[in-house]
Amino acid sequence: MQCPRCLNTDESYFYKGSRGWYCRRCISFGRMMLEEDTAAVELQDVQEGSEEYALQYPLTPEQQSVSEQCASFIQDSDVLLYCVCGAGKTELVARSIAAMLAQRRKVCFAIPRRQVVLELRERLAGWFPKAKVTAVCGGYTQDTDGDLIVCTTHGV
Numbered sequence: 001m002q003c004p005r006c007l008n009t010d011e012s013y014f015y016k017g018s019r020g021w022y023c024r025r026c027i028s029f030g031r032m033m034l035e036e037d038t039a040a041v042e043l044q045d046v047q048e049g050s051e052e053y054a055l056q057y058p059l060t061p062e063q064q065s066v067s068e069q070c071a072s073f074i075q076d077s078d079v080l081l082y083c084v085c086g087a088g089k090t091e092l093v094a095r096s097i098a099a100m101l102a103q104r105r106k107v108c109f110a111i112p113r114r115q116v117v118l119e120l121r122e123r124l125a126g127w128f129p130k131a132k133v134t135a136v137c138g139g140y141t142q143d144t145d146g147d148l149i150v151c152t153t154h155g156v
């Protein structure tokens with residue numbers, strides 16, 4: 001037995017309910033019956049010019065320096081950007097996003113709160129006018145593909 005969504009094979013996570021077997025390992029994304037058909041999502045290529053962006057205000061020299069370092073390091077490693085609220089973390093990673101989009105790689109922002117997903121989608125869409133910026137969260141699950149995907153860290 002294998003979960004078609006999380007690929008779990010550990011039987012201790014499987015539970016048989018009234019409608020059949022389901023996986024509890026990925027239950028936070030909603031109950032998915034093991035027999036359920038999972039249609040593969042056909043992803044579109046990242047659009048030409050999606051990397052073009054403009055922030056609403058210029059970065060300070062210090063922010064510019066961090067932004068450039070982040071864009072450089074993220075090419076071959078994970079980067080943790082740790083700053084206080086309001087420091088402009090999102091602005092600092094715009095250059096990194098652009099670098100990935102220029103390589104035709106998709107970018108995903110995963111955030112715990114739905115309302116922040118919707119707000120950030122709007123902000124990023126304004127900065128990256130040629131990119132397809134998609135919000136994926138509760139009430140926004142019809143279209144899950146984009147050049148830049150902003151989603152909740154859980155299913156809803």
Ligand SMILES: [Zn+2]
Binds near residue numbers: 004005006027
């Ligand atoms: Zn699962």
